[in-house]
Amino acid sequence: MMFDYETMRLIWWGFLGALLIGFAITGGFDLGVAILLPFLGKNDTERRVIINSIGATWEGNQVWFVTAGASLFAAWPVAYSVAFSGFYFALLLTLFALFMRPIGFDYRSKLPSQKWRNNWDIALFVGGFVPALIFGVAFGNLLKGVPFYFDNDMRIFYTGSFWALLNPFALAAGLVSLSMIVMHGAVFLQIKTTGDINRRCKKVVTIFAIITLAIFALAGIWIANIDGYQISSDVLPNAPSNPLAKIVNKETGLWLDNYAHYPLLWAVPGLAFCAGALTMALSTIGRPGLAFITSSLTLAAVILTAGVSMFPFLIPSSSAINSSLTIWDASSSFGTLKIMFWVTVILLPVVITYTTWVFRVLRGKITVEHIHQNDHTAY
Secondary structure, eight states: OOSOHHHHHHHHHHHHHHHHHHHHHHHHHHHHHHHHHHHHOOSHHHHHHHHHHHHTTHHHHHHHHHHHHHHHHHHOHHHHHHHHHHTHHHHHHHHHHHHHHHHHHHHGGGSOOHHHHHHHHHHHHHHHHHHHHHHHHHHHHHHHOBOEEEOTTOOEEEOOOTGGGSOHHHHHHHHHHHHHHHHHHHHHHHHHOOHHHHHHHHHHHHHHHHHHHHHHHHHHHHHTTSEEEEEOSOOOTTSOOOTTSSOEEEEETGGGHHHHHOGGGGHHHHHHHHHHHHHHHHHHTTOHHHHHHHHHHHHHHHHHHHHHHHTTEEEOBSSOGGGOEETTTSOOOHHHHHHHHHHHHHHHHHHHHHHHHHHHHTOSOOOHHHHHHTTTTOO
C-alpha cells in the first residue's frame, strides 16, 4: 500500500471536508432557494418558477449530505457516536425539517387552493431555514467544545442539553451558515430566472453577502477570545485509535495557533472575503454564472476556515479535555480506511461527473411561459 496509517487519516479528513463542501455548494443553493421562496415569489406563478428552478435537482444534491454522514460513520465511528449523542435533538429537528421538502415539492400543486399552497410554501421555507441554521450552530459548538467524556470502559457520557447548544457564539456561526446559503441560493436563482425575480435576486445577493462577511469577521474576532485546544503530549499518528492516550491543553486563542505556525493558512479566510466581495460585484453587473463560482468559493473557504482552525481536532470536549477527539485517535482501522479509500477514488468521480452532466442538461432558465406551457408537469 502506498500510504501509511497517518497519511490515510489525513486523506479521510480531507475527504470528509470535501463532502461537506460538496453538500454546502450543491445542497446549499436549493436550501437557499427554499428559504427565499415566500419572499421573492409575489404570486403563485412566480413561486412555481422558483420551485421549478430546483425541482429537478434537489434530490440528487442530498447525495452529498448522506455520503458525508456515511463517511463520518465509517471513517470516524467514535466521532459519529459522540456527535449523534450530543446533537441528537438538534439533528432530529433537522431531520423533521428536511421531511418537509419532499412532501412540499410533491403535494404543493395537488390542489388549486391558495391557502393549501401557501402552507406548503411555509413548509418548504422551514425545510430550508432549519437545516441551514442548525448546521452552522453545530460548527459553532464544535469550536466552543462539546460537553462529553469517556469513562475507563470507553463509554460516552454527554453532560450538556439541547438549549445549551444555542449559545451566543454557536448562534453567530449559525447566522453565518444561514446568510451564506441564502446568498448562494439567490445567485443560483438569478441564473435560472428572468424578469422581476431575477432583479430581486441581485438585491438579495448584495444584502446577504454583506451580512455573511460581517458576521464571519465578527466570529473571527470572537474565536481569538474563546478557549481553543492543543495536544500537549506526543502525537502518535500511526498508533491504534485511543482517545484517552493523549494530554490536551486548553486556553484562550489556541484556535489561531495553526495560523501562527503556518501563515499561508490566512489565505483561507482571506479567500472567503475576496470571493464574497466578487460575488456581490458579479451579481450586480449581471454575471450570475461567475458569481455562482465565487459564491461557491465563499462557502468552501468559510468551511475550510473552521477545519484548519480546529485541525487536528474533530470534536473537542469541554467536560474532560483529554477526551477530545482528533483525527489521530478517533478513526477506524487502517484496513477499513484503505478499503473505503479505493471505493471513494472509484465512485466519487462518477458522482461528480453525473452531477455536472445533470446541471449542464438542465442549465436553461425557468420562465413564466415555461410554467404555463408545461402546467401538467411543473410544480
